[in-house]
Amino acid sequence: MKESASSSPRTGSAAEVTLPDNPAVLNVDEHAPTPLSPGRTGFPKQSGQSLSYWLQQVRSDPLLDHRTTKQLPKETDTVIIGSGISGTLIAKHHLETWPEKSVLVLEAREFCSGATGRNAGHCKPDQWRHFAKFEKAYGQKQAIKIMNNEAATWRALVAYVKENHVDCDLWVGDTYDVPLDDDVAKVAKECFERYRDLGGRVEHIKVTHDPAEAVRISRIKKAKACYAWHASTLQPWKLTAHIMRENLKNGIHLQTYTLAKNVAEDSLGRRKWVVNTERGDIACDTVVYATNAYSAALERSLKGVITPKPHMCNKVVPPRALSGSKALQNSYGVLLPDGGLFSINPRCTADGVVMVGGSNPGQKQVDKWVEQHPEHCIDDGLARVDTVTECVREFVESNLEGWKEAELGPGEGFDYSWSGIIGLSADGVPFVGELPGKPGQWICAGHHGHGMARIFTAAPGLVKVMNGESWAATGLPDVYEMTPERLQRLQSATEGAPKVAIV
Numbered sequence: 001m002k003e004s005a006s007s008s009p010r011t012g013s014a015a016e017v018t019l020p021d022n023p024a025v026l027n028v029d030e031h032a033p034t035p036l037s038p039g040r041t042g043f044p045k046q047s048g049q050s051l052s053y054w055l056q057q058v059r060s061d062p063l064l065d066h067r068t069t070k071q072l073p074k075e076t077d078t079v080i081i082g083s084g085i086s087g088t089l090i091a092k093h094h095l096e097t098w099p100e101k102s103v104l105v106l107e108a109r110e111f112c113s114g115a116t117g118r119n120a121g122h123c124k125p126d127q128w129r130h131f132a133k134f135e136k137a138y139g140q141k142q143a144i145k146i147m148n149n150e151a152a153t154w155r156a157l158v159a160y161v162k163e164n165h166v167d168c169d170l171w172v173g174d175t176y177d178v179p180l181d182d183d184v185a186k187v188a189k190e191c192f193e194r195y196r197d198l199g200g201r202v203e204h205i206k207v208t209h210d211p212a213e214a215v216r217i218s219r220i221k222k223a224k225a226c227y228a229w230h231a232s233t234l235q236p237w238k239l240t241a242h243i244m245r246e247n248l249k250n251g252i253h254l255q256t257y258t259l260a261k262n263v264a265e266d267s268l269g270r271r272k273w274v275v276n277t278e279r280g281d282i283a284c285d286t287v288v289y290a291t292n293a294y295s296a297a298l299e300r301s302l303k304g305v306i307t308p309k310p311h312m313c314n315k316v317v318p319p320r321a322l323s324g325s326k327a328l329q330n331s332y333g334v335l336l337p338d339g340g341l342f343s344i345n346p347r348c349t350a351d352g353v354v355m356v357g358g359s360n361p362g363q364k365q366v367d368k369w370v371e372q373h374p375e376h377c378i379d380d381g382l383a384r385v386d387t388v389t390e391c392v393r394e395f396v397e398s399n400l401e402g403w404k405e406a407e408l409g410p411g412e413g414f415d416y417s418w419s420g421i422i423g424l425s426a427d428g429v430p431f432v433g434e435l436p437g438k439p440g441q442w443i444c445a446g447h448h449g450h451g452m453a454r455i456f457t458a459a460p461g462l463v464k465v466m467n468g469e470s471w472a473a474t475g476l477p478d479v480y481e482m483t484p485e486r487l488q489r490l491q492s493a494t495e496g497a498p499k500v501a502i503v
């Protein structure tokens, strides 16, 4: 029988589940500390966005401002709002499921200019690190399901890219998780061993607890241990653009620079719903919110449930001492003593540029600033934020051999950084399913800064439930399902009721 989020006391019930109490590695999130002002929200920023490295690379691509027709259609079967990897994949699977139905994808700005077009380009399935947190919040079975789902998502993404020969700089290789002091190493070891002992799959993870060996493998000077398994880096805009181009060939309709402002019942009785945009109204039977961080601006029941947060990514051109045969050959999650993390993603099969992000100490300062200035919660116009770049500089200089001594010439080093907007989920996991009380309105959002390891299975899963299939048929963890009980629980939690699982 399905373990539903509402029936089990270990699946996020307010009475049983509280915040994890260990401040070290179990709390390490790539990008997602809990916001203090969870009610904040906003529509996508309409001007002054900074350009990510990915968006800088495609300025002459006509997909950026594509409009399938000059005029906005007045009617369609389905409107998908958002052209990131979620909306684009949902459109693909919608088309495969109902080739006869018409689908219109709306995008507020350039094609794929939200988090997908601005992230750190890492598809890293969590294979043990958050197990203890998820176990505490949702129970052992769900926590193992989440780990397995992330592995399945990564495999699905890699298979799609390879089978379709997608030009998106895909790299497949070992990613390293590297604890940086003894305490973090101890907690990491306990978490890993607990996962293994409870039946989690770990055969594919190579582990060393010998610090000298960990330093040799990882090239991180202060490494205390090293966990290695397969993950990928890629150019996320190019992957999404490839899928959208296929969609367009197969009849999907795309309208960029069209902000959806409201969704209401169709008072004229043509269809069930009307999506109101600044360019006119579209009547339709089905609406899909692939709006991630911005979802609550459009659907007010999600206020406090999905919260936007700006996150920085640094583009770093490695010095000569770390170039050529000495270039980094792996991606990293470096686990810091304060519960933070540096995510390091070199573009090993492309230009060797290294993306550095994660919930590092500099990012935490940005988070504090956003708490004080909530009007910046959807600000993807930030660039070259010194507090973050300085932390990155300090980290690479003290941890990577040859960096500190390197005399950086023009064009090398800490070249650029930009912000993107993450959609924090109030209980740490995405929302997939029908919006409670709104038949025919669906959502796939709230990916909590980790969507590249979730959406390749979440999007087809959503289309399955839209097609009347059971939740079990999606293969997704039960706790990802949008249910009335889950929504209500999270709404009351943000209104001051006892804490629910924040993982």
Ligand SMILES: Cc1cc2nc3c(=O)[nH]c(=O)nc-3n(C[C@H](O)[C@H](O)[C@H](O)COP(=O)(O)OP(=O)(O)OC[C@H]3O[C@@H](n4cnc5c(N)ncnc54)[C@H](O)[C@@H]3O)c2cc1C
Pocket: 031, 043, 044, 081, 082, 083, 084, 085, 086, 087, 106, 107, 108, 109, 111, 112, 113, 114, 115, 116, 117, 118, 119, 120, 121, 122, 123, 124, 258, 259, 260, 261, 290, 291, 292, 293, 294, 295, 298, 311, 312, 313, 357, 418, 419, 420, 421, 422, 444, 445, 447, 448, 449, 450, 451, 452, 453, 454, 455
């Ligand atoms: C700096 C940064 C680094 C990250 N690094 C990683 C990483 O390395 N690995 C990882 O797994 N994840 C990472 N993430 C998270 C990941 O990028 C997201 O989880 C994922 O891209 C979400 O995809 P999406 O399609 O759901 O949302 P988005 O890509 O944000 O797409 C939503 C789209 O909807 C549009 N939209 C919203 N509201 C409206 C409206 N009302 N009308 C019309 N259009 C609308 C937006 O403009 C946007 O284009 C990172 C995110 C950031 C910001």
